[in-house]
Amino acid sequence: MSQTSQGARVLIVGAGPAGIRAAGTLCAAGLRPIVVDEGARAGGQIYRRPPKGFTRSPETLYGSEAAKARALHGAFDALVAADALDYLPRASVVALSDGVAQVLNEGRIRQVPYDRLLLATGAMDRVAPVPGWQSAGVYTLGAAQIALKAQGVALGQQIVLAGSGPLLTLLAYQLRKAGAGLAAVLDTSSLTTQMRGLPGMLARPAVALRGVTMRARLGRLYHSGVTLERIETDATGPVAIHWCDRRGRPRRTPCDMVGLGWHLRAETHLADLAGIVFDYSEVWAQWLPRADAMGRAGQGRYLAGDGLRILGADGAEIAGRLAAIACLQDLGLPAPDPRGELRSRARMERFARGLARGFPWPAQMVRALPDDSIICRCEGITAADLRAGAVLGGAEANRVKSLARVGMGRCQGRYCQLAGAELIAAGAGQSPQAAGRLRGQAPARPVPAGAYCDETGQ
Amino acid sequence: MIGGAQGRVVRLAETARAPVRFWFDGEELRALKGDTVLTAILLSARALRPSEFGPEDRAGFCLMGACQDCWVWPETGPRFRACSTPIAEGMRLLSRPPAPWPEESEA
Numbered sequence: 001m002s003q004t005s006q007g008a009r010v011l012i013v014g015a016g017p018a019g020i021r022a023a024g025t026l027c028a029a030g031l032r033p034i035v036v037d038e039g040a041r042a043g044g045q046i047y048r049r050p051p052k053g054f055t056r057s058p059e060t061l062y063g064s065e066a067a068k069a070r071a072l073h074g075a076f077d078a079l080v081a082a083d084a085l086d087y088l089p090r091a092s093v094v095a096l097s098d099g100v101a102q103v104l105n106e107g108r109i110r111q112v113p114y115d116r117l118l119l120a121t122g123a124m125d126r127v128a129p130v131p132g133w134q135s136a137g138v139y140t141l142g143a144a145q146i147a148l149k150a151q152g153v154a155l156g157q158q159i160v161l162a163g164s165g166p167l168l169t170l171l172a173y174q175l176r177k178a179g180a181g182l183a184a185v186l187d188t189s190s191l192t193t194q195m196r197g198l199p200g201m202l203a204r205p206a207v208a209l210r211g212v213t214m215r216a217r218l219g220r221l222y223h224s225g226v227t228l229e230r231i232e233t234d235a236t237g238p239v240a241i242h243w244c245d246r247r248g249r250p251r252r253t254p255c256d257m258v259g260l261g262w263h264l265r266a267e268t269h270l271a272d273l274a275g276i277v278f279d280y281s282e283v284w285a286q287w288l289p290r291a292d293a294m295g296r297a298g299q300g301r302y303l304a305g306d307g308l309r310i311l312g313a314d315g316a317e318i319a320g321r322l323a324a325i326a327c328l329q330d331l332g333l334p335a336p337d338p339r340g341e342l343r344s345r346a347r348m349e350r351f352a353r354g355l356a357r358g359f360p361w362p363a364q365m366v367r368a369l370p371d372d373s374i375i376c377r378c379e380g381i382t383a384a385d386l387r388a389g390a391v392l393g394g395a396e397a398n399r400v401k402s403l404a405r406v407g408m409g410r411c412q413g414r415y416c417q418l419a420g421a422e423l424i425a426a427g428a429g430q431s432p433q434a435a436g437r438l439r440g441q442a443p444a445r446p447v448p449a450g451a452y453c454d455e456t457g458q
Numbered sequence: 459m460i461g462g463a464q465g466r467v468v469r470l471a472e473t474a475r476a477p478v479r480f481w482f483d484g485e486e487l488r489a490l491k492g493d494t495v496l497t498a499i500l501l502s503a504r505a506l507r508p509s510e511f512g513p514e515d516r517a518g519f520c521l522m523g524a525c526q527d528c529w530v531w532p533e534t535g536p537r538f539r540a541c542s543t544p545i546a547e548g549m550r551l552l553s554r555p556p557a558p559w560p561e562e563s564e565a
């Protein structure tokens with residue numbers, strides 16, 4: 001390393017709960033980290049802050065989590081005010097090579113050298129295709145929540161939320177409270193499956209109880225154990241959603257907006273570009289980066305938050321501190337004792353595993369998708385294209401990718417990869433794990449032409 | 459207006475902000491300061507742009523910069539994501555690339 005330990009440049013990507021707590025821990029040890037974040041204001045997705053000039057209180061925006069949101073925002077604002085770190089908001093890391101990050105900001109690429117890399121890139125909705133989901137007016141659950149929190153708007157007048165996971169209930173509750181028109185909440189997980197997750201969820205009884213209470217308030221809008229058939233659309237968007245209830249009876253609910261999401265998927269593109277190894281997790285039904293309990297991934301790379309394991313916002317704060325402590329230890333600097341945080345982390349993980357078990361990925365529904373269903377929303381690739389690609393290419397995701405172009409659209413497979421792997425695996429009678437993982441490529445975000453040309457103003 | 463005359467987005471709160479005037483496909487529209495371009499357009503329109511691969515229109519999907527569904531074009535300059543760009547007074551926006559502008563590199 002060219003720098004002394006005290007002068008080590010630690011690049012933190014992401015300023016959500018994990019990134020903010022990592023930054024605080026490093027600053028407290030006397031380091032000056034660089035924080036790159038895509039948001040205009042630090043906070044991440046769960047504690048996303050509205051633009052300046054909005055007036056709703058944290059209590060209105062974050063409910064029972066308002067105190068945590070305040071503390072987190074306050075902690076980061078204080079670091080910025082004290083000039084304790086270098087902060088690049090509205091900026092994306094698009095590539096990593098040899099200790100230099102290429103950061104896209106305001107249409108320009110700037111080179112940011114670093115000694116250690118701490119990725120706190122968070123998670124996004126894990127989405128399964130439903131026939132008709134390519135229509136305008138179909139969004140992720142996360143999108144509907146961002147619209148509500150950061151803009152004070154609903155994305156339609158008659159909203160159906162469908163999928164499974166904690167966000168399904170939470171968002172439904174928040175939308176109703178804000179006065180949005182909610183037509184139905186469709187959970188593909190049956191009550192029996194949900195009960196299987198309960199023992200794990202009792203690792204955090206207060207959180208589990210809050211979920212149950214919110215669910216109860218939804219009353220007859222909420223349906224468990226449903227199968228989603230298709231979204232009926234006209235030229236401008238959804239008209240209705242067709243589904244079967246838990247007894248298999250066909251139902252049709254009129255709507256002008258559908259929100260979809262099956263819990264979360266770790267955002268791992270940069271971990272991939274950083275060369276970190278991935279393992280398939282049966283529990284989370286997705287590929288996750290390999291790291292120790294502290295978040296150490298080797299060779300000066302650290303991971304924290306939902307981008308490593310989907311432990312939620314509280315778990316992300318803990319993971320952020322742990323990854324920073326690991327980094328300090330590796331630099332040979334004095335570091336706080338991690339044992340308390342490691343115990344809390346273990347409890348978060350028990351709870352999160354319960355959630356994953358209780359609100360699973362709808363593998364059977366995806367495997368049964370009709371041939372003409374669009375799998376890749378970006379480029380209109382169908383289930384038939386993928387199944388044909390799997391016949392030609394064998395059951396290996398990267399070969400099918402090059403044959404069928406799935407995962408090569410604008411979102412770079414973020415929203416089709418898991419469903420694509422499911423279909424490829426189904427064709428070969430295998431598990432999605434056997435289909436392999438789509439490898440990420442740079443840039444992690446599309447880069448406008450000209451962004452590389454004139455860093456020096458030429 | 460692309461996809462019909464009626465808007466998609468409904469305001470529920472935060473209505474006491476300063477008004478902003480902008481143009482979308484030549485039509486004068488109103489929004490509020492602090493709205494994203496996506497919010498601003500979808501208050502009056504059903505979609506942001508046509509799809510290049512199918513008959514359906516695009517109106518955004520993730521609102522967090524991950525899907526790239528929400529591109530719109532200024533009358534001059536490169537396209538941008540409507541979900542992560544604030545609306546500004548006098549913006550002139552298009553649902554399609556302006557004719558002479560070269561397509562940007564695809565990722």
Ligand code: FES
Nearest residue numbers: 519521523526541
């Ligand atoms: S809506 Fe997904 S990037 Fe803007």
